[in-house]
Amino acid sequence: MIRFLLGRLGESALAVLGVVTIVFIVTRLLGDPAILMLPVGATPEQLASFRAELGIDRPLVVQYADFLWNAVRGDFGRSFQHNRPAIEVVAERMPATLELASSAIALGLLIGGGAGMIAAMNRGTALEVFVMLLALLGQATPVFWLGLMLILFFAVDLGWFPTGGAGTFWHLALPALTLATFTSASIARLLRSSVIDVLREDYVRTARAKGLLPRTVMVWHIARNALIPVATMVGILAGELLGGSVITETVFAWPGVGRVIIQAIEVKDFPVVQAGIMMIAVTFVSINFLVDLLYGVLDPRIRLR
Amino acid sequence: MSGILDVSGLTVRFDTPAGTVHAVNDVSYSLADGETLGVVGESGSGKSVHVLAMLGLIARPPGRIAGGSVTFGGRDLLTLSEAELRDVRGGQIGFVFQDPMTSLNPVLTVGRQIAEPVIRHRGLSPRQAWQRAAELLDLVGIADPERRLRQYPHQFSGGMRQRVMIAIAVACNPKLLIADEPTTALDVTVQAQILGLVRDLKARMGMSVIWITHDMGVVAGLADTVQVMYGGRIVERGPVRAIFKDPRNAYTWGLLRALPDHGQRVQRRLHQIEGQPPDLYAPPKGDPFAPRNPFATPRCFEQIPPLVPAAGAVPGHLVAAWYDLPRLLAQRGDAR
Ligand SMILES: Nc1ncnc2c1ncn2[C@@H]1O[C@H](COP(=O)(O)OP(=O)(O)OP(=O)(O)O)[C@@H](O)[C@H]1O
Ligand SMILES: [Mg+2]
Numbered sequence: 044m045i046r047f048l049l050g051r052l053g054e055s056a057l058a059v060l061g062v063v064t065i066v067f068i069v070t071r072l073l074g075d076p077a078i079l080m081l082p083v084g085a086t087p088e089q090l091a092s093f094r095a096e097l098g099i100d101r102p103l104v105v106q107y108a109d110f111l112w113n114a115v116r117g118d119f120g121r122s123f124q125h126n127r128p129a130i131e132v133v134a135e136r137m138p139a140t141l142e143l144a145s146s147a148i149a150l151g152l153l154i155g156g157g158a159g160m161i162a163a164m165n166r167g168t169a170l171e172v173f174v175m176l177l178a179l180l181g182q183a184t185p186v187f188w189l190g191l192m193l194i195l196f197f198a199v200d201l202g203w204f205p206t207g208g209a210g211t212f213w214h215l216a217l218p219a220l221t222l223a224t225f226t227s228a229s230i231a232r233l234l235r236s237s238v239i240d241v242l243r244e245d246y247v248r249t250a251r252a253k254g255l256l257p258r259t260v261m262v263w264h265i266a267r268n269a270l271i272p273v274a275t276m277v278g279i280l281a282g283e284l285l286g287g288s289v290i291t292e293t294v295f296a297w298p299g300v301g302r303v304i305i306q307a308i309e310v311k312d313f314p315v316v317q318a319g320i321m322m323i324a325v326t327f328v329s330i331n332f333l334v335d336l337l338y339g340v341l342d343p344r345i346r347l348r
Numbered sequence: 349m350s351g352i353l354d355v356s357g358l359t360v361r362f363d364t365p366a367g368t369v370h371a372v373n374d375v376s377y378s379l380a381d382g383e384t385l386g387v388v389g390e391s392g393s394g395k396s397v398h399v400l401a402m403l404g405l406i407a408r409p410p411g412r413i414a415g416g417s418v419t420f421g422g423r424d425l426l427t428l429s430e431a432e433l434r435d436v437r438g439g440q441i442g443f444v445f446q447d448p449m450t451s452l453n454p455v456l457t458v459g460r461q462i463a464e465p466v467i468r469h470r471g472l473s474p475r476q477a478w479q480r481a482a483e484l485l486d487l488v489g490i491a492d493p494e495r496r497l498r499q500y501p502h503q504f505s506g507g508m509r510q511r512v513m514i515a516i517a518v519a520c521n522p523k524l525l526i527a528d529e530p531t532t533a534l535d536v537t538v539q540a541q542i543l544g545l546v547r548d549l550k551a552r553m554g555m556s557v558i559w560i561t562h563d564m565g566v567v568a569g570l571a572d573t574v575q576v577m578y579g580g581r582i583v584e585r586g587p588v589r590a591i592f593k594d595p596r597n598a599y600t601w602g603l604l605r606a607l608p609d610h611g612q613r614v615q616r617r618l619h620q621i622e623g624q625p626p627d628l629y630a631p632p633k634g635d636p637f638a639p640r641n642p643f644a645t646p647r648c649f650e651q652i653p654p655l656v657p658a659a660g661a662v663p664g665h666l667v668a669a670w671y672d673l674p675r676l677l678a679q680r681g682d683a684r
Contacts, residue, residue, distance in 0.1 A: 245450040251405060252445075253465040253516065254438035264453055271455075343455060343500040 151226025159234025181228030207296030459497030
């Protein structure tokens with residue numbers, strides 16, 4: 044287990060390094076920040092001194108090493124727009140993003156878990172077909188479209204919820220529901236097939252042959268095993284939610300990291316963009332590391348290797 | 349006839365898209381208290397399905413019990429509710445299945461899996477059940493039970509896992525132990541150890557045993573009575589010595605002919621008899637073995653032979669055959 048975790052930790056570090064490198068390359072490809080940032084008509088001397096100030100007149104390798112070192116310390120420079128450290132601007136938006144993503148996952152586990160179980164336990168019935176059709180629909184519906192529809196109907200027409208913003212449960216409801224539609228659908232479909240696989244296992248027959256109560260068989264012998272692949276799925280979903288937060292947060296005016304990145308791109312506030320992307324990448328990698336830990340808890344064959 | 353288990357006319361069908369599988373057909377027998385019954389027959393002969401069906405362990409649908417009764421402890425198991433059957437399973441009847449590698453839950457400790465039926469049927473507290481589980485591990489010959497209880501199945505070898513399965517099956521002192529090819533997946537030395545263990549447990553706990561196997565050698569060493577199944581029917585049944593010495597059904601004879609030396613306790617898989625296994629979707633109107641039987645008479649193709657006492661044989665030796673095998677063998681000048 045220790046070796047397994049160390050290995051995963053190494054992989055996580057590599058993944059973060061990869062993201063840092065891509066961010067570095069992309070920002071260099073965006074063009075000369077001096078030309079982008081200084082007003083048109085700046086003199087060559089002004090441009091040169093600005094470049095020296097930013098350190099972008101040095102060799103690329105040096106710049107890269109510098110960038111890495113600063114990234115490790117969480118220093119992405121100062122936000123042009125807010126005139127304070129970019130990482131601060133991003134970090135204070137992180138709780139909102141996490142709140143939304145974790146609500147969507149929790150709701151997804153609840154709804155999707157229930158739906159997947161119901162479908163698997165009612166194989167070959169109209170109920171199974173109905174639940175699975177809903178799930179397919181839920182997975183296929185684009186998030187931004189669903190978000191807009193929910194806003195139009197529940198917020199604009201009915202006025203039950205605010206159209207955007209954050210702060211109360213009522214603000215959270217629509218965006219969480221929008222994201223949970225996708226997560227529930229994914230979890231329901233995976234759990235259904237996973238339960239169907241487990242039902243065929245010999246140890247389920249053993250559990251029944253022991254005369255155990257149906258709920259004991261269900262919880263400890265079927266669900267307990269069927270949930271193992273779902274843990275992996277939650278890690279993937281968390282990544283999609285974070286990556287997709289740019290869209291949802293924009294649709295619902297949710298003050299999270301995704302929205303701050305979009306706003307920063309609009310005003311070419313690159314330090315904030317970089318810090319935001321890094322923040323999301325690190326969170327994603329951390330969540331997947333936690334999922335691996337959870338995997339070890341769920342499956343002793345991995346824990347005791 | 350009255351014993352611990354009375355099976356009468358048990359008939360099981362599977363309704364599949366390809367048609368109805370006649371898996372078990374009119375099976376009747378009785379098991380005495382403390383008796384060990386060996387059930388043999390080639391793959392698909394209905395050995396597993398007939399015992400699983402008794403305890404409601406076949407999937408329904410596609411499975412369906414089309415008739416018969418199974419009397420155990422004064423009640424017909426086939427008429428019991430699922431809740432009543434649950435009390436019988438694991439409590440009064442213990443099961444051991446073929447593949448010890450897949451029959452234990454990989455994510456629960458072995459101790460928990462042994463304790464479960466004890467808690468369920470004996471109403472012990474988890475702590476007492478754990479204590480009982482330790483005793484059981486010791487009983488089935490696993491050293492250091494306290495430590496082993498906290499381990500998971502993947503930390504046990506195949507033979508050890510089958511010992512755990514046996515501990516689970518006998519956890520509540522069942523009156524009947526049903527073992528469905530419990531040693532098929534194990535290597536020969538481990539097989540012998542498991543057989544020794546079961547003989548030992550049987551003597552100590554005084555239970556009856558139904559032992560399903562492909563292996564005539566195992567039958568010779570363990571069973572009091574042998575029951576040969578073919579095409580979902582019992583084709584011959586009798587005391588183990590009688591079956592080995594004086595087989596009356598051509599199928600049994602074919603199985604035995606494959607053994608290297610008569611009576612020798614050599615572990616061997618069942619001989620493959622030439623020809624196709626019977627079509628269980630459309631069973632023939634006669635003896636299902638007739639097409640493969642060199643001794644078949646015209647009547648064999650017309651009518652199903654009933655299971656009746658074999659002429660001139662020891663009491664309890666029953667056979668379903670229209671032909672007189674000993675006479676035909678003598679005619680062929682083939683004593684065996
Ligand atoms: N769920 C099912 N659906 C359809 N047919 C089935 C099902 N289960 C069993 N059968 C059929 O019932 C027949 C008897 O099967 P059974 O498992 O009892 O054979 P067996 O004698 O135990 O064979 P083996 O030695 O391979 O274990 C087989 O033809 C099998 O295909
Ligand atoms: Mg079988």
